[in-house]
Amino acid sequence: MNLFPSVEFFEALRERANSDPERLRRLGTVDMTLVVKIDYPDRVECYEIVFAGYRCVRTRRIASPSNAARGAIVLEGPYAAWREMINNIVANGHADLEHTLNTLTLMDTPLHVDSDNQLDTDLFYRYQENLQEFFDGAAAIGAPFSASAAAHLQ
Amino acid sequence: MPSLGCYDINDKSLVWADNVAHLYDEAVARQWSSARDIPWNQLKPQREDLEKAMCQVCTNLAEVEFVAGDMPAKWLWHINHDFHEVKCFLASQIFDEARHMEVFRKRALANGGGLLRSSPDSEQLLRVILEAPNFTTGSALMHILGEGFVLTLFRNGEMFALTPVEKKIFRLCMQDEARHVAYGTMHLKYFLEKHPEREEEIHEILSRGEEATFSLNQTQDTVEARAILAGGGLEHIEEGFQKLGYLFKKQINEYLYRLKMAGIERRSRLAIPFELPL
Numbered sequence: 001m002n003l004f005p006s007v008e009f010f011e012a013l014r015e016r017a018n019s020d021p022e023r024l025r026r027l028g029t030v031d032m033t034l035v036v037k038i039d040y041p042d043r044v045e046c047y048e049i050v051f052a053g054y055r056c057v058r059t060r061r062i063a064s065p066s067n068a069a070r071g072a073i074v075l076e077g078p079y080a081a082w083r084e085m086i087n088n089i090v091a092n093g094h095a096d097l098e099h100t101l102n103t104l105t106l107m108d109t110p111l112h113v114d115s116d117n118q119l120d121t122d123l124f125y126r127y128q129e130n131l132q133e134f135f136d137g138a139a140a141i142g143a144p145f146s147a148s149a150a151a152h153l154q
Numbered sequence: 155m156p157s158l159g160c161y162d163i164n165d166k167s168l169v170w171a172d173n174v175a176h177l178y179d180e181a182v183a184r185q186w187s188s189a190r191d192i193p194w195n196q197l198k199p200q201r202e203d204l205e206k207a208m209c210q211v212c213t214n215l216a217e218v219e220f221v222a223g224d225m226p227a228k229w230l231w232h233i234n235h236d237f238h239e240v241k242c243f244l245a246s247q248i249f250d251e252a253r254h255m256e257v258f259r260k261r262a263l264a265n266g267g268g269l270l271r272s273s274p275d276s277e278q279l280l281r282v283i284l285e286a287p288n289f290t291t292g293s294a295l296m297h298i299l300g301e302g303f304v305l306t307l308f309r310n311g312e313m314f315a316l317t318p319v320e321k322k323i324f325r326l327c328m329q330d331e332a333r334h335v336a337y338g339t340m341h342l343k344y345f346l347e348k349h350p351e352r353e354e355e356i357h358e359i360l361s362r363g364e365e366a367t368f369s370l371n372q373t374q375d376t377v378e379a380r381a382i383l384a385g386g387g388l389e390h391i392e393e394g395f396q397k398l399g400y401l402f403k404k405q406i407n408e409y410l411y412r413l414k415m416a417g418i419e420r421r422s423r424l425a426i427p428f429e430l431p432l
Contacts, residue, residue, distance in 0.1 A: 028184030118411035
């Protein structure tokens, strides 16, 4: 079961992204490392997603963004915002007008993008279509939410 | 190296960026078409204020993209063919900008609003870019300053898109623009590493460009159109202006960080306010 957030969830996204090489070729190559950072009141959860060429090559859970590959871009926000985005994607088959990655990050809330330097942050813009398609894959894999994570919404 | 009697840019430091070959490969892998890749069938009739605002924004962007293609075209044939990676990348940029001009023009014409007003302030900024005395100063003005600002406008457009049509247009344009900005930043870095004595020349041209950019940001037609979209309608224009103010600060900070990466400390010499006086 691909609970969000979990290694299994991001692995499922990775497998789904790599399952259609022709679609990836149409979107173009990506060379970046993205860290999904989910903030809870009492902790954080971080997942590293590595893209190289036409594939998503690795996903894993890490303790903090400092454990990610050099040059990683961190996409951070509260669990509620991540849950709303994933729910929206699952409900609509893709992010609707109010829930794309760019929309959620442009005003730096509810999600924001960070990195060690601006050129790395700019990779988030250079690969925006690929990243959006990657997360839109949640519609295909489904994403029930773990009880412990959801408890933070109470 | 052979100049063929016509190439007068024969020094690598005047055009090179360490990421240019990679950027060219990325460009050719990400070519898109306004005819094939935009879901035009998802356009819907809009309220008059929103449709006019979107058409005004698209009119201004179409105008800007003409020059964004003309600038690299102006210098392309001056560059020695030994720097084929740079020439190929600039050729890909020219095609990117043609595609942007085309798609914004199409959007303005597609839903009843039409092409609207061009801006004298746009023309002022664009003239400064086209009249830059050499490729590097032109690149600093266009790739880092101009396209850096336009990149945020594209992000702005994606966020305030009225339909999936604009969403897709602005997202695809955003990708292209970020590639151009990446080239300009790393070219300036390479140039200044080889010619640190020319830093002042860059500061001077940026001062002129910043003043022209600031004037453009104050142009009534442009600013009001963006504020209407940002607020979600004429009745929320004040809220829209607040959002534009935040985005202007973001544009300035990202611009200054890119210059810092290129080796220029510009924060204390910025020729314009850090905040938009709306």
